[in-house]
Amino acid sequence: MKMPWKAAAVLAVPFVLQGCGFGSDEAGNMDEPPEEVTEDIAWEDFEEAAQQEESSSSAEEEPAEEETVERELYLIDENGMVAPQTFSLPKTEGVLKQSLEHLVTGGPISQMVPNGFQAVLPPGTEVDVRLEENGTAVTDFSPEFRDYQPEQEQAVLQAVTWTLTQFDNVEDVSFQINGYKQDTMPVNGTPIGDSYSRAQGINLENGRVSDMTNSSSVTVYFLSQIGENSYYVPVTRRISGKDEDNKLDAAMTELVRGPSPESGLHDVLREGTSLVEPSQVKQGTASIFFNEGLLSGQNGSVSEEALHAALLTATELEDVENVELNVEGAEEVLRVNGDTLEDPAARPALVNDAPSKG
Structure with missing residues (x-):
């Protein structure tokens, strides 16, 4: 409670003890304590100082906001397919090890995994990773790594590889268990070789190719859905060796064909969409030529999904950095919001945003 008075000056008065020698000259010669004088301090000044101290203390106690960065983690969905989901992870220098640790079931990711997805590494798996100068990420797992289900072996191999190769300085991934190099996966013996890369594909489909020795592969993206959450799934398909010279056109052809019926995936292009000219790449820019079936009937725009x-x-x-979409008979291509599509357009920063759990 605020007091209406000011602190009074205090005068310390010396006193003399008598008897038993304490009144002798020796005692009288002792230094007397100095007078204590307290300055007049206004109560308002005292209260202001206390408030400043309390404010300073509160500021020191408030924890600094943790800096985060968005990373893609490849998980297994309820259909057994490997798909990326994006998470905000604490910013750290050891991004490769951090990414692998977040692939462990029951690990740091356990409270963030969206419904219908699961982490790919067995519970209790400990991980380490180092990056060599040639771009190979050398992973080393504890023995718990062997405890995955046999039917999930390729998904584990692909999820680890695609999670690490999202970083520009990682070209491929080699596998070790307790420091021992693995040329094959430990359960079903899926070949790894010296290393594994995105070139080996993800969610593999043989497609319409019968001669596997004279074939190549392309990766296309289709839609899947769990509840109200839609997300993109990469699918690698084999293509005939004769299409090797124009892999862009082969990839666009597979995109137009759509997902296989047994995959459970959804098409991203409208029925009737087709290519009117061969796709081509010049100086990093891919030019793709669709008919007007690509456009929505509402406002003549291309859907965000397509x-x-x-x-x-x-x-x-590898040789494509930007994309130029051309539509037969259209001078410009519009987005759903009415904006003109950037010419050329760059790859989206994120494949999928992770939906909230629950």
Whole structure:
């Protein structure tokens, strides 16, 4: 409670003890304590100082906000397919090890995994990783790594590889268990070789190719859905060796064909969409030529789903950095919001945003 008075000056008065020698000259010669004088301090000044101290203390106690960065983690969905989901992870220098640790079931990711997805590494798996100068990420797992289900072996191999190769300085991944190099996966013996890369594919489909020795592969993106959450799934298909010279056109052809019926995936292009000219790449820019079936009937625009899938599919090729979409009979291509599509358009920063759990 605020007091209406000011602190009074205090005068310390010396006193003399008598008897038993304490009154002798020796005692009288002792230094007397100095007078204590307290300055007049206004109560308002005292209260202001206390408030400043309390404010300073509160500021020191408030924890600094943790800096985060968005990373893609490849998980297994309820259909057994490997798909990326994007998470905000604490910013750290050891991004490769951090990414692998977040693939462990029951690990740091356990409270963030969206419904219908699961982490790929067995519970209790400890991980380490180092990056060699040639771009190979050398992973080393504890023995718990062997405890995955046999039917999930390729998904584990692909999820680890695609999670680490999202970083520009990682070209491929080699596998070790307790420091011992693995040429094959430990349960079903899926070949790894010296290393594994995105070139080996993800969610593999043989497609319409019968001669596997004279074939190549492309990766295309289709849609899947769990509840109300839609997300893109990469699918690698074999293509005939004769299409090797124009892999962009082969990839766009597979995108137009759509997903296989047994995959459970959804098409991203409208029925009737087709290519009117061969796709081509010049100086890093892919030019793709669709008929007007690509456009929505509402305002003559390309849907965000079709645009997203086309950009992701084209830029999976090493020589493609940007994409130019052309539509037969249209001077410009519009987005759903009415904006003109950037010419050329770059790959989306993220494949999928992770939906909230629950």
